[in-house]
Structures are given as C-alpha cells and as structure tokens.
Amino acid sequence: MTEVEKYIAQFEPSIQEKLHALRDAFYDVLPHTQESIRYNMPAFTVGKHHLYFAAYKKHIGFYPVYGLTEIEHEIAPFRAPKTKDSLHFKLDKPLPLELIRKIILSKSRQMH
Numbered sequence: 001m002t003e004v005e006k007y008i009a010q011f012e013p014s015i016q017e018k019l020h021a022l023r024d025a026f027y028d029v030l031p032h033t034q035e036s037i038r039y040n041m042p043a044f045t046v047g048k049h050h051l052y053f054a055a056y057k058k059h060i061g062f063y064p065v066y067g068l069t070e071i072e073h074e075i076a077p078f079r080a081p082k083t084k085d086s087l088h089f090k091l092d093k094p095l096p097l098e099l100i101r102k103i104i105l106s107k108s109r110q111m112h
Helices: 003-009 013-029 069-078 097-110
Strands: 035-038 041-046 049-055 059-063 087-090
Touching (some): 003 013, 013 041, 013 049, 013 097, 041 097, 049 097, 069 087, 069 097
Antiparallel strands (some): 041 049
16 A cells, blocks of 8 residues: 555545545546655655645645646636635535646646
C-alpha cells in the first residue's frame, strides 16, 4: 500500500470513494505523474510543481489553483472563502471531475 493509499484508507468509505476518484483524475490526465505525501497530504507532480488534495470534515481541499484565467469562471464557484489558491469541494456534492481534469491539464501546461 502506498503512502497515498494509506492516507485515503483512514477516511470513511464515502470519502474514500471521492479521494480515489480525485487520485484517478491525476493518472487519467498525467499517466506518469508521481505521487507522494507532502505537508501531510497527497501530492502529485504536475510539471515542475505539485498539486495537492486533503479531506476535511465538510470538504475536500484542492491546492494551489491560481493563474488559470481561461477557466476561472468554472473554478470560481469552488474557491474557498478568503483564499486565492484553494478550492473546496463539498462532501455532500459530486466532485466536478471534468473540471478537476481541466485544472490538472492546464497546470501541467502552465508549469513546464
């Protein structure tokens, strides 16, 4: 079991399902991404940088998401209050997986 799999396994099944879907989105877009645990959360190599996610009581956080002006209108509804680079996906709503894939792809192009 990888460190990321251990991270995911600590949550209840409904949250695990979302975290697995989010993890799978990285591999869908970037099949050769490398995963690790950084800052106590799953981290995925995207270009020269990383994108992270973490589960909380009411949401899944996704970081850092900035500089994507071409899709900002799609990202805006998920922006965490008072932050410029954090998205919150509420646990009681479906994950916006297509948007997440777009973000990963855009960040991978931006960070090369």
